Amino acid sequence: SQTIHQWPATLVQPVGSPLSLECTVEGTSNPNLYWYRQAAGRGLQLLFYSVGIGQISSEVPQNLSASRPQDRQFILSSKKLLLSDSGFYLCAWSEGNNQPQHFGDGTRLSIL
Amino acid sequence: QKEVEQNSGPLSVPEGAIASLNCTYSDRGSQSFFWYRQYSGKSPELIMSIYSNGDKEDGRFTAQLNKASQYVSLLIRDSQPSDSATYLCAVMGLTGGGNKLTFGTGTQLKVEL
Numbered sequence: 640s641q642t643i644h645q646w647p648a649t650l651v652q653p654v655g656s657p658l659s660l661e662c663t664v665e666g667t668s669n670p671n672l673y674w675y676r677q678a679a680g681r682g683l684q685l686l687f688y689s690v691g692i693g694q695i696s697s698e699v700p701q702n703l704s705a706s707r708p709q710d711r712q713f714i715l716s717s718k719k720l721l722l723s724d725s726g727f728y729l730c731a732w733s734e735g736n737n738q739p740q741h742f743g744d745g746t747r748l749s750i751l
Numbered sequence: 752q753k754e755v756e757q758n759s760g761p762l763s764v765p766e767g768a769i770a771s772l773n774c775t776y777s778d779r780g781s782q783s784f785f786w787y788r789q790y791s792g793k794s795p796e797l798i799m800s801i802y803s804n805g806d807k808e809d810g811r812f813t814a815q816l817n818k819a820s821q822y823v824s825l826l827i828r829d830s831q832p833s834d835s836a837t838y839l840c841a842v843m844g845l846t847g848g849g850n851k852l853t854f855g856t857g858t859q860l861k862v863e864l
Contacts, residue, residue: 682856
């Protein structure tokens with residue numbers, strides 16, 4: 640069966656520091672991969688998605704970036720975090736078009 | 752107009768009752784529809800998928816889709832306190848080639864003893 644791993648579970652970072660969140664999927668090949676952010680009391684905001692290695696689509700222009708160095712690995716990065724980057728970051732995968740997405744456990748990021 | 756709209760609630764129902772959660776969407780070409788459950792502090796969990804008009808049942812859950820009215824609903828029978836959570840409606844539209852889900856902001860359900 641397929642599993643998705645996301646780490647770390649919680650992270651506290653100072654303003655201006657870099658960020659790297661990693662997500663890996665097991666038990667499937669060539670999944671679609673997604674990064675979302677959920678601010679407190681808000682809906683899910685799609686940040687990036689990828690349909691293949693090296694293919695990244697950005698949904699919201701901001702100081703975050705994403706990379707997919709391997710088929711089942713998706714990384715969310717920032718060179719300099721802002722206070723507004725605080726939130727619950729969720730990685731998700733799907734088998735392909737029109738298929739449901741399955742979420743990892745998420746990373747709760749607090750910026751001080 | 753929001754792309755996917757849900758009443759934020761909270762929707763309170765007594766234990767054992769039927770909870771009815773509703774969702775409307777704006778993209779008439781949408782093909783796939785999903786319901787997720789999210790407990791406080793946790794990630795969303797897929798509970799139902801529906802792709803064609805009508806009803807789809809899975810245990811205590813029934814999803815209903817009416818594409819003409821651009822409406823999708825989730826019924827939870829015999830509601831239990833463990834069903835207390837936020838329920839997210841998600842719609843897969845034509846934009847993004849069927850790769851992008853648009854989420855509603857969720858309906859908070861409270862099942863009271």
